[in-house]
Amino acid sequence: MKCEPFIKILGGITAVKGVQAAGVACGIKKAGLDLALIASTPPAATAGVFTTNHVKAAPVLLCKRKLHMGRLSALVANSGNANACTGRQGEEDARAMARITAEALRIPEDEVYVASTGVIGQPLDMEKVAWGIRHAASLLRPDGGPDAARAIMTTDAFPKEAAVAYEHGGKRVTVGGMAKGAGMIRPRMATMLAFLATDASVEKNPLQEALRHSVDHSFNLITVDGDTSTNDTVILFANGVSGTAPLKSGEDMERFQMALNHVTMTLARAIVSDGEGATKLVEVRVEGARTPEEARQVAFSVANSLLVKTAFFGEDPNWGRVMAAIGASGVELRPEAIDIYFDEVKIVERGVGLGREQELEAARVMRGRVFRLEIHLGQGRASAQVLTTDLNYDYVKINASYRS
Amino acid sequence: MKCEPFIKILGGITAVKGVQAAGVACGIKKAGLDLALIASTPPAATAGVFTTNHVKAAPVLLCKRKLHMGRLSALVANSGNANACTGRQGEEDARAMARITAEALRIPEDEVYVASTGVIGQPLDMEKVAWGIRHAASLLRPDGGPDAARAIMTTDAFPKEAAVAYEHGGKRVTVGGMAKGAGMIRPRMATMLAFLATDASVEKNPLQEALRHSVDHSFNLITVDGDTSTNDTVILFANGVSGTAPLKSGEDMERFQMALNHVTMTLARAIVSDGEGATKLVEVRVEGARTPEEARQVAFSVANSLLVKTAFFGEDPNWGRVMAAIGASGVELRPEAIDIYFDEVKIVERGVGLGREQELEAARVMRGRVFRLEIHLGQGRASAQVLTTDLNYDYVKINASYRS
Numbered sequence: 001m002k003c004e005p006f007i008k009i010l011g012g013i014t015a016v017k018g019v020q021a022a023g024v025a026c027g028i029k030k031a032g033l034d035l036a037l038i039a040s041t042p043p044a045a046t047a048g049v050f051t052t053n054h055v056k057a058a059p060v061l062l063c064k065r066k067l068h069m070g071r072l073s074a075l076v077a078n079s080g081n082a083n084a085c086t087g088r089q090g091e092e093d094a095r096a097m098a099r100i101t102a103e104a105l106r107i108p109e110d111e112v113y114v115a116s117t118g119v120i121g122q123p124l125d126m127e128k129v130a131w132g133i134r135h136a137a138s139l140l141r142p143d144g145g146p147d148a149a150r151a152i153m154t155t156d157a158f159p160k161e162a163a164v165a166y167e168h169g170g171k172r173v174t175v176g177g178m179a180k181g182a183g184m185i186r187p188r189m190a191t192m193l194a195f196l197a198t199d200a201s202v203e204k205n206p207l208q209e210a211l212r213h214s215v216d217h218s219f220n221l222i223t224v225d226g227d228t229s230t231n232d233t234v235i236l237f238a239n240g241v242s243g244t245a246p247l248k249s250g251e252d253m254e255r256f257q258m259a260l261n262h263v264t265m266t267l268a269r270a271i272v273s274d275g276e277g278a279t280k281l282v283e284v285r286v287e288g289a290r291t292p293e294e295a296r297q298v299a300f301s302v303a304n305s306l307l308v309k310t311a312f313f314g315e316d317p318n319w320g321r322v323m324a325a326i327g328a329s330g331v332e333l334r335p336e337a338i339d340i341y342f343d344e345v346k347i348v349e350r351g352v353g354l355g356r357e358q359e360l361e362a363a364r365v366m367r368g369r370v371f372r373l374e375i376h377l378g379q380g381r382a383s384a385q386v387l388t389t390d391l392n393y394d395y396v397k398i399n400a401s402y403r404s
Numbered sequence: 405m406k407c408e409p410f411i412k413i414l415g416g417i418t419a420v421k422g423v424q425a426a427g428v429a430c431g432i433k434k435a436g437l438d439l440a441l442i443a444s445t446p447p448a449a450t451a452g453v454f455t456t457n458h459v460k461a462a463p464v465l466l467c468k469r470k471l472h473m474g475r476l477s478a479l480v481a482n483s484g485n486a487n488a489c490t491g492r493q494g495e496e497d498a499r500a501m502a503r504i505t506a507e508a509l510r511i512p513e514d515e516v517y518v519a520s521t522g523v524i525g526q527p528l529d530m531e532k533v534a535w536g537i538r539h540a541a542s543l544l545r546p547d548g549g550p551d552a553a554r555a556i557m558t559t560d561a562f563p564k565e566a567a568v569a570y571e572h573g574g575k576r577v578t579v580g581g582m583a584k585g586a587g588m589i590r591p592r593m594a595t596m597l598a599f600l601a602t603d604a605s606v607e608k609n610p611l612q613e614a615l616r617h618s619v620d621h622s623f624n625l626i627t628v629d630g631d632t633s634t635n636d637t638v639i640l641f642a643n644g645v646s647g648t649a650p651l652k653s654g655e656d657m658e659r660f661q662m663a664l665n666h667v668t669m670t671l672a673r674a675i676v677s678d679g680e681g682a683t684k685l686v687e688v689r690v691e692g693a694r695t696p697e698e699a700r701q702v703a704f705s706v707a708n709s710l711l712v713k714t715a716f717f718g719e720d721p722n723w724g725r726v727m728a729a730i731g732a733s734g735v736e737l738r739p740e741a742i743d744i745y746f747d748e749v750k751i752v753e754r755g756v757g758l759g760r761e762q763e764l765e766a767a768r769v770m771r772g773r774v775f776r777l778e779i780h781l782g783q784g785r786a787s788a789q790v791l792t793t794d795l796n797y798d799y800v801k802i803n804a805s806y807r808s
Contacts, residue, residue: 053732054734086756190711230724320524321524328457328459333458333459335489350491352491352525
């Protein structure tokens with residue numbers, strides 16, 4: 001596949017033509033922006049990927065239902081309260097958020113998507129929310145993306161935005177988005193939200209397919225199905241404002257996919273970098289597995305091992321823990337075929353350590369903020385990679401006191 | 405089943421008739437006892453359960469082979485070095501440990517079992533080990549259990565011993581043992597060793613069956629298959645010195661099983677209590693599941709959730725995280741059927757929080773060192789329980805600097 005380089009652009013979701021946004025403070029959180037509104041004119045084809053958790057927050061259930069129609073005019077999201085485990089009242093509140101937004105923007109209620117993130121199990125203060133929505137509606141602007149990105153933050157240390165553009169038949173197509181999430185231990189039960197937009201013209205079904213593929217190669221590298229929060233939501237909408245013909249398949253679609261992947265991968269890396277208290281960003285790469293599934297299994301076993309992650313923090317190339325985590329993955333393997341590297345430094349050959357000098361070299365690699373742990377299983381040609389972080393005091397501190 | 409109460413006795417493995425032990429310091433660790441020797445006269449029928457990790461330490465591979473014959477005269481174990489990922493040299497060293505012990509005690513090499521725990525990937529200093537074994541052989545005593553229990557410790561804060569006795573046909577039968585392990589996050593990759601002895605007369609096959617059952621209801625409540633260290637080893641031997649007829653099945657065997665379970669459960673609780681840096685011991689109990697397997701799945705999902713465990717440390721009855729962990733277990737369930745308790749305090753009813761006052765009550769419960777988190781799924785009659793701990797600063801501290 002040939003393709004021109006992307007025109008990388010700064011900015012996020014409002015870099016996309018036809019998209020406006022706003023972020024306001026309405027008092028759900030003790031301080032700071034806590035309600036985001038994003039609007040598309042004209043209404044956009046919509047795709048979504050949601051948590052696989054069996055306990056789903058009210059707004060997730062609502063969005064899933066709306067997706068059957070697949071048309072979006074606006075998206076409203078609050079932080080500070082997840083509206084999860086809130087029973088019937090929670091469902092009514094999520095619907096009310098859509099209704100109030102629809103009234104404020106004079107659009108059909110069906111075309112309003114809703115997301116929430118924050119504390120579980122407390123009812124939303126709908127008076128504050130209603131005021132916030134109306135206020136945000138009055139502030140919608142073509143450069144409001146950064147405020148909206150800030151308004152969906154919870155334990156995030158920084159807002160997360162990304163956008164890229166490319167030329168397609170003389171038209172400029174943009175893909176942009178924002179995300180929140182800061183999971184030291186993969187986002188696990190810390191909610192991940194991502195809102196993505198494009199001015200390409202893509203119909204609902206190919207759009208859904210592109211989103212699923214992109215999520216698998218970005219956000220799902222930092223989390224795994226069945227281990228997600230009650231609120232995880234990724235929404236992508238395409239409003240066609242760029243003026244291109246509808247993208248269907250072949251090279252056109254591949255180029256769009258690449259642009260989308262670039263945005264989702266950038267946001268995913270930002271989430272991991274913002275891992276609660278993280279001091280290291282580590283790419284765990286597994287090579288030489290029999291199948292991609294087995295490669296993934298080994299990569300996740302290592303990336304999620306608390307003993308490996310505390311060793312990252314301690315800058316200790318404790319490859320014994322890596323070997324133990326590989327062995328604990330459940331994948332059938334021969335220890336005596338395994339090689340392990342930190343960046344370019346080989347530290348284990350055929351299952352046995354290469355000695356003190358190599359360990360000192362590896363320790364030097366680990367002093368960096370970003371490095372790669374590479375594992376060669378010597379069984380086949382499949383590979384996988386996962387992003388992870390260290391585990392340190394700050395993770396405990398942030399999460400022991402999150403509600404207080 | 406009727407049965408007399410146990411005669412609970414203090415002590416550990418050397419409370420069992422015919423068993424002697426010793427613990428010595430031979431310099432594998434920087435300080436402290438680091439080599440344990442346990443001997444049985446006469447040779448005993450032997451059962452064993454070993455790690456399911458695909459990376460197995462040399463002594464584990466050796467013991468598994470010996471188990472086919474199933475006769476034990478002695479067991480030698482060192483701490484400070486796991487003899488794992490040590491290649492061919494490691495296998496030779498494990499065999500040498502058995503050979504040196506056999507020579508020192510003038511017993512067949514086949515009847516010597518070997519275990520190691522400590523750092524992975526470094527060759528054993530066999531000069532020190534050989535000296536240690538000979539020294540320990542000269543110190544074997546009928547009250548040497550406590551020294552041996554101390555000699556197998558690594559990050560353990562205290563040694564772990566247990567023993568019970570009961571009357572059987574006018575004879576006194578004793579079951580005793582020792583363990584090491586301190587896993588805040590289930591023992592995971594921190595090695596768990598348990599050496600158990602009885603003076604009952606039980607043949608190899610029923611002994612193995614009893615051990616498997618007992619491990620499933622004790623050590624496997626704090627760990628799970630496929631997520632174990634390279635060295636996990638549980639060995640049980642029965643030397644018949646009590647003079648009872650061989651136990652086969654029925655009530656005799658049930659009583660023995662109960663005594664064995666009591667010892668293994670006591671040791672398992674001690675391991676969790678000694679969770680690296682743990683300040684809380686929490687029993688996670690799941691009721692009302694459709695199957696025992698699903699109950700276990702939910703219990704482990706909650707007991708291993710880092711967000712739940714940090715909330716234990718923060719004494720925060722953050723039931724939203726508990727709901728999220730239940731939902732993330734992969735078990736199909738209806739959130740609106742779930743009740744949650746801390747000890748007797750109901751905090752969630754039908755999936756919804758019961759409010760501030762109940763949370764304050766639950767927070768009071770969590771201030772204790774030991775409490776129960778009970779989850780009713782409302783789907784069936786199966787239940788499961790798992791022991792876990794909080795996650796706090798000390799865990800990170802201990803594990804970030806373990807090797808240095």
